[in-house]
Amino acid sequence: GAGVSQSPRYKVAKRGQDVALRCDPISGHVSLFWYQQALGQGPEFLTYFQNEAQLDKSGLPSDRFFAERPEGSVSTLKIQRTQQEDSAVYLCASSGLGQGLNTGELFFGEGSRLTVL
Amino acid sequence: QKEVEQNSGPLSVPEGAIASLNCTYSDRGSQSFFWYRQYSGKSPELIMSIYSNGDKEDGRFTAQLNKASQYVSLLIRDSQPSDSATYLCAVNLRGYNKLIFGAGTRLAVHP
Numbered sequence: 001g002a003g004v005s006q007s008p009r010y011k012v013a014k015r016g017q018d019v020a021l022r023c024d025p026i027s028g029h030v031s032l033f034w035y036q037q038a039l040g041q042g043p044e045f046l047t048y049f050q051n052e053a054q055l056d057k058s059g060l061p062s063d064r065f066f067a068e069r070p071e072g073s074v075s076t077l078k079i080q081r082t083q084q085e086d087s088a089v090y091l092c093a094s095s096g097l098g099q100g101l102n103t104g105e106l107f108f109g110e111g112s113r114l115t116v117l
Numbered sequence: 118q119k120e121v122e123q124n125s126g127p128l129s130v131p132e133g134a135i136a137s138l139n140c141t142y143s144d145r146g147s148q149s150f151f152w153y154r155q156y157s158g159k160s161p162e163l164i165m166s167i168y169s170n171g172d173k174e175d176g177r178f179t180a181q182l183n184k185a186s187q188y189v190s191l192l193i194r195d196s197q198p199s200d201s202a203t204y205l206c207a208v209n210l211r212g213y214n215k216l217i218f219g220a221g222t223r224l225a226v227h228p
Contacts, residue, residue, distance in 0.1 A: 033215065040125070042205050042218035043161065056215060091160060106216060108160035 002026075004109035006092050012115045013082045021077045021112045023092030031095040032075050033106060034067055038088045046090075049075060082116045089113045120144065121208050123219035130226055136193040138222050140206030143187070149209035150182055151216065152191045156202045161218075165191060196226045 005024040013019050025032050030051050035043035036059075045059040051072035060067070064083075069075040079086055090113075093106035122141050130136045138152075149168055153161035167173045167180040167189065179192040189208075193200055203221040210217055 031214075035218075040220075042121075042123075042220045045215050045217065048215050050214075056213070105163050105166070106161075108162070110160050 004092055004094050004107050006090075006109035006112050008112055009110065010113050010115075012117065014117055015082060015084060017082050017116075018078065018080045019082055019114060021079075021090050021092075021114070023075045023077070023094075023109060025073065025075070025092070025094030026096065026107055027073075029094035029096045029107070030072070032069060033093045033095075034075070034077050035091040035093065036061075036088045037091055037111070043091055046077070079114075082114075084116050087114055087116045119219075120210065120217045121206055121219035123204075123206050123222045125220055126223040127225050128222055130196050130224070132196060132198060132226055132228050134196050134226075136196045136200065136224055136226070138191040138193075138204050138206075138224065140189045140191075140219055141187055142189070142206075142208045144208070144210045145184075145187060146211035147187075147208045148211060150180070150189045151207040151209075152178075152180060152189075153205040153207055153218075154202045155205055155221065161205055193224075196224075198226050198228055200224060201226050 007022045032049040034046040037043045047067045048056040049069040064080045066078045089111040091111045093108045152165040155161040165180040167182045173180045177194045181190045205221045206219040207216040
């Protein structure tokens with residue numbers, strides 16, 4: 001696709017429910033990042049993939065958070081037993097081969113806004 | 118101390134003025150520095166990158182980097198109401214393949 005696509009755009013979950021957020025990066029981009037953005041804050045790093053390999057998951061806040069990218073393209077962020085503090089916008093970003101982090105050009109999706117009641 | 122710090126604002130400037138946005142970072146070995154703009158309800162978009170000490174100009178935007186002081190700034194000349202947004206400073210920390218963002222500075226340009 002032309003840009004990074006995320007779904008759903010909005011998700012309301014009851015506390016304790018599991019949710020799955022999907023990211024479809026720009027075609028051919030090998031690097032994929034997930035960030036969490038709380039209201040009024042900057043994006044906080046969650047995890048990073050290079051192709052299908054999850055190279056950094058140091059930002060995942062608890063073992064309730066799990067991300068995968070099994071075929072090196074689409075990625076899913078799963079949150080189990082959601083809590084109110086999980087309410088945030090979850091941003092996915094991708095970066096192309098040859099650009100990497102040296103250019104810093106992360107292309108962001110529009111985000112998935114999660115509200116946990 | 119947070120890795121990347123910015124004043125949250127809001128920074129209010131009149132149309133046509135220069136807006137000055139500042140950012141400090143903690144890792145002296147950081148190599149790459151970026152400014153992203155984020156409109157309300159939208160995703161961040163890259164507007165400037167800078168890698169070496171000094172100034173880098175692109176249209177109405179100038180990024181300034183001082184590695185000795187661990188300080189990055191963004192100047193917006195001839196500010197327009199359409200520049201009203203949150204400006205995020207981002208740093209590629211040494212040895213990490215990810216960007217660390219500051220909390221952002223909200224800029225309001227009033228006619």
